[in-house]
Amino acid sequence: MAAEGALEVPRFFLVLAAILVVAKLLGELAERIGQPAVLGELVAGVLLGGSVLGIVPTAGPAGEVLHVLAELGVLLLLFEIGLETDLREMFRVGTASAAVAAVGVTLPFALGYLFWAHAPHGVQAGSTGLTTTAIFVGATLTATSVGITARVLSDLGRMNTQEARIIIGAAVIDDVLGLVILSVVSGVAAGAAVSGFGILRTLAVAVAFLVVAVLVGRYTAPRLFDIVVRMRVRYVLLVFSIAFALGLAALAAAAGSALIIGAFAAGLILSGTNQFDTIEKEVRPVASIFAPIFFVSVGASVDLGLLNPFDPAARGVLGVAAALTLLAVVGKVAAGWAAPWVPFRRLVVGVGMIPRGEVGLIFADIGRRAGVLGEDVFGAVLVMVMATTFIAPPGLKALFGGAPPPGR
Amino acid sequence: MAAEGALEVPRFFLVLAAILVVAKLLGELAERIGQPAVLGELVAGVLLGGSVLGIVPTAGPAGEVLHVLAELGVLLLLFEIGLETDLREMFRVGTASAAVAAVGVTLPFALGYLFWAHAPHGVQAGSTGLTTTAIFVGATLTATSVGITARVLSDLGRMNTQEARIIIGAAVIDDVLGLVILSVVSGVAAGAAVSGFGILRTLAVAVAFLVVAVLVGRYTAPRLFDIVVRMRVRYVLLVFSIAFALGLAALAAAAGSALIIGAFAAGLILSGTNQFDTIEKEVRPVASIFAPIFFVSVGASVDLGLLNPFDPAARGVLGVAAALTLLAVVGKVAAGWAAPWVPFRRLVVGVGMIPRGEVGLIFADIGRRAGVLGEDVFGAVLVMVMATTFIAPPGLKALFGGAPPPGR
Numbered sequence: 058m059a060a061e062g063a064l065e066v067p068r069f070f071l072v073l074a075a076i077l078v079v080a081k082l083l084g085e086l087a088e089r090i091g092q093p094a095v096l097g098e099l100v101a102g103v104l105l106g107g108s109v110l111g112i113v114p115t116a117g118p119a120g121e122v123l124h125v126l127a128e129l130g131v132l133l134l135l136f137e138i139g140l141e142t143d144l145r146e147m148f149r150v151g152t153a154s155a156a157v158a159a160v161g162v163t164l165p166f167a168l169g170y171l172f173w174a175h176a177p178h179g180v181q182a183g184s185t186g187l188t189t190t191a192i193f194v195g196a197t198l199t200a201t202s203v204g205i206t207a208r209v210l211s212d213l214g215r216m217n218t219q220e221a222r223i224i225i226g227a228a229v230i231d232d233v234l235g236l237v238i239l240s241v242v243s244g245v246a247a248g249a250a251v252s253g254f255g256i257l258r259t260l261a262v263a264v265a266f267l268v269v270a271v272l273v274g275r276y277t278a279p280r281l282f283d284i285v286v287r288m289r290v291r292y293v294l295l296v297f298s299i300a301f302a303l304g305l306a307a308l309a310a311a312a313g314s315a316l317i318i319g320a321f322a323a324g325l326i327l328s329g330t331n332q333f334d335t336i337e338k339e340v341r342p343v344a345s346i347f348a349p350i351f352f353v354s355v356g357a358s359v360d361l362g363l364l365n366p367f368d369p370a371a372r373g374v375l376g377v378a379a380a381l382t383l384l385a386v387v388g389k390v391a392a393g394w395a396a397p398w399v400p401f402r403r404l405v406v407g408v409g410m411i412p413r414g415e416v417g418l419i420f421a422d423i424g425r426r427a428g429v430l431g432e433d434v435f436g437a438v439l440v441m442v443m444a445t446t447f448i449a450p451p452g453l454k455a456l457f458g459g460a461p462p463p464g465r
Numbered sequence: 466m467a468a469e470g471a472l473e474v475p476r477f478f479l480v481l482a483a484i485l486v487v488a489k490l491l492g493e494l495a496e497r498i499g500q501p502a503v504l505g506e507l508v509a510g511v512l513l514g515g516s517v518l519g520i521v522p523t524a525g526p527a528g529e530v531l532h533v534l535a536e537l538g539v540l541l542l543l544f545e546i547g548l549e550t551d552l553r554e555m556f557r558v559g560t561a562s563a564a565v566a567a568v569g570v571t572l573p574f575a576l577g578y579l580f581w582a583h584a585p586h587g588v589q590a591g592s593t594g595l596t597t598t599a600i601f602v603g604a605t606l607t608a609t610s611v612g613i614t615a616r617v618l619s620d621l622g623r624m625n626t627q628e629a630r631i632i633i634g635a636a637v638i639d640d641v642l643g644l645v646i647l648s649v650v651s652g653v654a655a656g657a658a659v660s661g662f663g664i665l666r667t668l669a670v671a672v673a674f675l676v677v678a679v680l681v682g683r684y685t686a687p688r689l690f691d692i693v694v695r696m697r698v699r700y701v702l703l704v705f706s707i708a709f710a711l712g713l714a715a716l717a718a719a720a721g722s723a724l725i726i727g728a729f730a731a732g733l734i735l736s737g738t739n740q741f742d743t744i745e746k747e748v749r750p751v752a753s754i755f756a757p758i759f760f761v762s763v764g765a766s767v768d769l770g771l772l773n774p775f776d777p778a779a780r781g782v783l784g785v786a787a788a789l790t791l792l793a794v795v796g797k798v799a800a801g802w803a804a805p806w807v808p809f810r811r812l813v814v815g816v817g818m819i820p821r822g823e824v825g826l827i828f829a830d831i832g833r834r835a836g837v838l839g840e841d842v843f844g845a846v847l848v849m850v851m852a853t854t855f856i857a858p859p860g861l862k863a864l865f866g867g868a869p870p871p872g873r
Contacts, residue, residue, distance in 0.1 A: 063549045066536050067718035074711035077704050084698045121526045122533045128474050141586060290502045291494045292753040296485050301752060303482040310475035342747050343754060344699040 069119050072125075073350075075112055079105055080349035081267065091458070093212035095205065096450040097301070097347050102356015127354040128345035130202045132320040137344045138207045138301040138323015140337045141216050144271070147226055147325075153396035154226030160395035161227060161410050162199045162234045165388030169195035172384055185350040190434065193424040195329050196242045197438045200235040202446065203228035203317070203352065209450045214459055221400050224409035227392075232315055233263045261314060267322055270305060274326030282330040293392060294322070294332055295339040301327065303429065317395040358418055359443050363436045374433050378440035382439040385445050386411055405456050412449040418444035445461055470824035477527050481534075481758075483520055483872040486514055493573040500621035503613065504858040506757050508765015535762040537789065538755035539612045540728040545733015545752045546615045546633065546709040548745045549624050552679070555634055555733075558627065562634030568803035569635060569818050570607045570642045572751035573796030577603035580792060601837045602651045605821070605828040605846045606793050608664055610854065611636035611725065615819040621866055627809050627863070632817035635800075639818070640723055641671045647828065659722070668720060674720040675730055678713060682734030690738040702740055703747040709735065766826055767851050771844045782841050788850035793853050813864050820857040825850035853865045 077092025079101040087097030105112045113122040149156075176419065206228055210221045236261045276299075285297045302323040309319025327336055346384035363378075365371045421438040424430035487509040495505030511518045522528040533756075575607025581599035614636055618629045643666045686709075693705045710731040734743055771786075803813025821872045829846040832838035838846065 066533060067715040067724060070536075070711040070724070072716035074708040074715070077708040077711075080697070080703050081698055085696045085701070097650070116531050118526070119712050122530050125474060125477060125530045129478075132478070183748060197870050251693040288489070290489055292494070295750050296489050297753055300482040303485075305480070307475040307479035316475060316478070331802050340751050342700050342703050343751055346704055346751060349704070362799050363800070374569040430659050445556045 061149055063071040065119055069114075070116065072112055072119070072123075075100070076105060076350060076353050077346070078431045080353050084349070090214075093209045093450040093454055095208040095212060095352055096447070098352035099447065099450075101349075102353035103359045103361065104356075105356030106351060106359060108359060113353065115357070117304060118372035122314065123354065124129070125192070126347060127351040130318065130344075130351035131317055132302065132306050133299070133340065133344035134204055134208060134348045134351065135321040136299075136324045137315040137337070137340055138203075138216070139321040139326075140328050140333065140340065141211075142222070142225060142325060143217075144275070144323075144325055144328065146222050148355050150226060150399060150401075152222045153399040153401065155230060156396040157227040157392045157410065158230035158234060158408060161392030162238070163199065163355070164229060164391055165198035165385055166195040166238075168384040168388050169198040169381065172380060176380075179350065189429055190431075191240060191419075193429045193433065194381070194438065195365070195439070197413070197420040197424070197439070198381065198388060199238055200413055200417055201228045201231040201233070201410050202388070202412045202417070203232060203321075205355075205400050205449060206409050206453070209453050210349065210409070210457075212429060213454060220405045220409070223396075223399075223401055223406050227406070227410060229267075229318065231253060232318055233267070236263050236315060239423070242253075242420070242423070257262055261375050262312055263314045263318070266309055266314045267318060270308070270322045270333055271325055274322070275329045278309070278326045279330045281458055282332050288407060292339065295343070298336045298340060299343070312343050316435070355418075355446070360436075360439060363440050371436075373401065375440065377434070377437040380446070381437055381441040382444040382448075384412065385441055387447065402456070405453070408449060408452045409458055411452065412446045414443045417445070473527055477522075478668075480520055480522065480527070481829035484509075484513060484758060484761050485754070488761050492757070499862065501617045501858040501862055503616040503760055504619060504787060504855065506762040507855065507858075510761035511767045511769065512764075513761060514767060515582045515767030515854060517543070521761065523573050523765070525670075531758070531762065534755060535759040536637065537723065538752075538757070539725055540710065540714050541707070541750075542612055542726040542754035542756045542759070543725040544707075544732045544746070545748055546619070547734075548741065548748065549619075550627075550630070550633060550705060550729075550736065551726035551735055552683070552733055552736065552854065554630050558631045558634060558807060561807040561809065563632060563638060563816065565635040565800045565814060566638035566642060569609065569797050569799040569800030572706045572799055573793055574603040574646075576792040576796050580625040580788060584788075588613050592605070596615040597616035597837055598842065601650060601828075601832040602789070602846065604646050605825055605832070605849070606789065606796060607639070607646055607688075608821055608825055609636045609639040609797070609818050610617070610820045611640055611729075611827070613763075613854055614777070614817045614861070615804035616756065617679065617861050618817070618865075621699040621862060623865055626865075628817070629685075629816050631804075631809055635814070635818060637675075637726065637729060637776060640726055641675070641835065642673050643675045644721065644723060647831070650828070650831070663869075670720055671722040671726070674717055675723045675726060678716070678727070679732045679733055682713075682730070683737045686734045687738045688737070691741050694740050700747065702743055703751070704743045706731075706735055706748060715776070761855070763826075767846060768844075771848050779844075782844045783848065786852070789845055789849040790852040790856075793821065793849055794856065810864070815860070816857060817866060819860065821850045823855070832843070844872060 080098045083097035083101040084094035087096065104110060107115065114123055117252055167195050170191045173194040173216065174187060194368055203225065206224055210216050229320065237256055282294070282297070302320045305323040306316040306319035310316050327333060330336070333355050362406065363371060363374060366375060389410040390404065390407035392410055393403035393405070417438070421430065421435055421442065425435040488506045491505035491509040492502035496502050510521065512518060515523065522531055578599045581602040582595060611633065614632055618624050618632065622628050627637070645664055649664055690702070690705070692703055710728045712723040713731040714727035717730065718724050735741060762771065771779060771782060774783060795820040797816035798812065800818055801813070802809035825846070829838065829843055829850065833843040
């Protein structure tokens with residue numbers, strides 16, 4: 058009787074049920090043919106999205122609620138990844154992660170910029186100048202979707218390898234750098250002059266948040282959770298942990314960083330508590346309900362119409378998209394060789410950095426709405442984002458799957 | 466980086482974190498002073514709601530998302546209650562439940578109608594006639610909030626008693642009857658003539674849905690879940706169970722019944738599968754995150770201004786409210802004696818049927834919006850709903866708490 062006031066709730070629950078069932082069925086199918094489950098969930102999103110069935114709501118109240126649930130999904134996923142991450146091991150590979158991130162951001166940006174500014178491509182740019190569009194195209198190539206890669210590594214049971222730690226570390230740094238680039242690029246899109254000081258300030262705030270949160274948290278959280286665990290109400294540890302992740306995510310966003318960075322930091326912090334085992338065990342089922350909603354949402358944003366080779370208009374876009382995808386892959390894979398002083402499997406790390414996922418979509422969308430990316434460039438960027446997102450899971454599986462090598 | 470498109474998400478997550486933390490803290494406090502945890506969660510709602518801090522969003526996109534999460538909470542709670550319910554035991558006390566439900570609906574309705582139509586109360590009625598308002602006042606007294614009572618019984622560890630089964634069964638029947646009354650009363654509010662045939666049809670559809678769903682489900686679900694359990698993707702059993710509950714809830718709503726009736730039926734059905742133990746163990750943590758959101762929402766709808774005895778306007782309302790509360794309690798408690806052929810603790814069952822919770826609020830709100838209940842009557846009904854909701858948990862605890870009697 059509690060739903061008469063809001064007529065769309067039953068329908069929304071039906072959509073949610075469909076998303077969960079199709080995601081798990083295609084995830085299962087992906088695993089059966091030797092692919093990570095997340096690939097199946099992305100495909101489920103394509104099927105349920107506007108390109109095919111149109112079941113996933115993208116606008117209106119239902120779209121808004123689904124968006125929040127998807128955000129909750131990627132937040133819980135990064136929280137879980139943070140819980141599973143050994144902070145000391147992360148520090149040990151810190152320089153390697155930083156080098157991989159730096160090269161993995163700079164190189165794709167440079168390649169994208171040079172390609173757009175100097176290569177003949179015959180695709181209409183946006184309403185602004187060539188240089189601005191070239192900066193934007195470069196920027197869309199920089200980000201890494203830590204969600205996709207983390208999920209693939211988790212699906213493969215490889216979160217505890219040296220390579221996984223380097224990838225996750227580099228992807229998190231990438232996300233921080235991505236925020237800086239986003240602020241620069243948004244300024245460019247708005248036609249504002251971008252100061253070196255402003256860039257440094259954004260970077261400093263994002264980094265400072267992460268460092269301060271983890272330092273303060275690692276000191277205070279164990280004391281706090283030693284008190285929480287003495288409470289009697291059921292699942293109090295789980296509920297407080299999730300509230301902690303939600304709160305730190307919101308704080309990160311308020312500090313100019315990203316929600317998922319805050320959630321990851323919350324996981325890192327709580328991995329230092331005495332109740333860490335129980336928290337991880339209880340968070341995992343909750344995360345595994347919401348994470349598929351995120352991946353289905355990402356998949357649902359794919360526009361299959363852009364991939365039709367029989368449409369002459371799509372063919373030009375596809376050519377540029379192929380070039381951008383190549384640059385996107387080359388730039389990130391090369392980053393695997395950025396830290397020669399640490400021994401690890403270079404190609405695995407490089408491939409792990411490939412997926413652009415939702416982060417690339419956000420960049421592209423800002424460019425389109427600001428008129429910096431014309432519909433054609435936007436389409437090409439979209440195809441590049443899709444391609445990198447779908448290439449990485451089977452790539453990592455091929456390189457990194459199977460039995461772990463001896464001595465690990 | 467995934468949240469830049471929707472600015473209110475970080476703020477919403479902060480509110481969610483606050484709701485979860487305050488709910489658990491006051492739930493803990495309630496338990497420490499010997500009360501069920503749900504009472505603390507309701508008080509947390511009052512504190513966070515518009516009467517005091519105003520943190521819980523009630524309108525706009527944030528209000529909409531919170532409403533869906535609260536619905537998800539009560540849905541998961543009823544699903545869990547269904548899972549814990551033994552269907553055969555329910556059938557064994559079926560006649561008692563039916564008798565308690567029938568008297569518990571008829572008697573409060575009659576008392577409310579007679580009070581309004583014949584007693585001097587000096588409170589302004591709505592814009593429609595005296596009889597219509599009297600019918601509405603009677604109707605608001607009929608419903609039982611199965612969520613509140615089920616949670617209290619669960620908090621007290623008494624779900625497996627004869628009394629609990631009778632209460633849950635009667636409360637579910639009450640919800641079905643409530644739907645019928647709602648359709649009648651909505652017709653009255655709209656000024657339509659209400660046919661006996663229409664009433665019977667609504668009743669038949671609601672009952673038929675429950676019977677058919679449980680019969681078909683108990684036969685097919687075990688076969689379905691024997692297949693699901695052979696899948697490899699993680700937490701597939703949990704995700705399919707929740708999707709099943711969501712789907713059946715939506716189906717129930719489509720069939721003219723209530724979301725929570727469908728969720729309860731889903732629980733009853735899955736309690737017959739071979740994977741029932743795993744499902745119950747995994748659903749419980751998920752339910753315990755979302756259920757508090759529901760109870761906080763119910764608490765947040767309380768308007769403390771109505772309870773101010775120093776406000777002369779409020780005093781008249783309080784008098785009527787006290788009379789309605791008395792009738793509400795007497796009518797439901799008397800229902801405990803409705804089934805003399807089954808031995809059980811009458812007072813426990815009667816008190817368990819008292820809380821009106823969110824169901825009463827929905828009735829009152831429809832009456833107010835239709836102009837059948839004036840602001841004063843609406844206020845009095847609201848106070849009655851609050852009072853019954855807050856009386857029941859400590860009442861049940863006093864009668865039913867402590868060590869279970871020997872021989873149980």
